[in-house]
Amino acid sequence: MFAPRLLACALLALGPAATAATHMPIEVRQPWSRPSAGTSGVGYMLLVNHGRTADALVKAESPLAARVEAHRATLAGGVMSMAPQVRVEIPAGGSVAFAPGGYHLMFVGLKTPLKAGDRLPATLVFAGGQRVAVSFAVGSGSGPPAAAMGHTVARPEAGAERTQLVTKK
Numbered sequence: 768m769f770a771p772r773l774l775a776c777a778l779l780a781l782g783p784a785a786t787a788a789t790h791m792p793i794e795v796r797q798p799w800s801r802p803s804a805g806t807s808g809v810g811y812m813l814l815v816n817h818g819r820t821a822d823a824l825v826k827a828e829s830p831l832a833a834r835v836e837a838h839r840a841t842l843a844g845g846v847m848s849m850a851p852q853v854r855v856e857i858p859a860g861g862s863v864a865f866a867p868g869g870y871h872l873m874f875v876g877l878k879t880p881l882k883a884g885d886r887l888p889a890t891l892v893f894a895g896g897q898r899v900a901v902s903f904a905v906g907s908g909s910g911p912p913a914a915a916m917g918h919t920v921a922r923p924e925a926g927a928e929r930t931q932l933v934t935k936k
């Protein structure tokens with residue numbers, strides 16, 4: 768019979784994806800951004816590592832920017848400076864905040880200006896092999912806009928919860 772065979776095919780096709788979900792320890796919480804300055808934009812978020820081993824953000828890309836860099840801002844002698852980061856470690860069971868005055872993503876060479884209410888799409892790549900699609904909500908204030916609240920991008924965890932990608936427009 769045709770139908771049961773088709774169902775088996777569908778199950779086979781879904782198999783690998785379901786398995787991959789158990790290897791996605793990183794959760795991205797409240798990704799948000801600010802209106803662009805010139806052709807540069809920023810990205811803030813909280814990276815949570817639910818895994819039992821350390822992981823690291825090693826790459827980021829966006830269809831709206833020429834390149835995306837991880838930076839760390841530090842204040843020394845009253846001068847704020849930014850240093851590019853090759854990788855940002857996230858300890859096992861820990862988290863790293865990307866927030867004003869510290870770590871942030873820098874979107875270089877934006878193809879379109881960002882204003883409050885916009886969304887900035889990006890893909891984050893982790894040392895463990897996980898790729899997470901993120902949609903940064905652009906706000907006008909100094910903290911995450913309402914649009915970023917409860918905007919969980921990826922949920923991991925072996926068994927307990929399924930990984931889900933939520934992309935609001």
Ligand SMILES: [Cu+2]
Pocket residue numbers: 838839849871872873
């Ligand atoms: Cu920067």
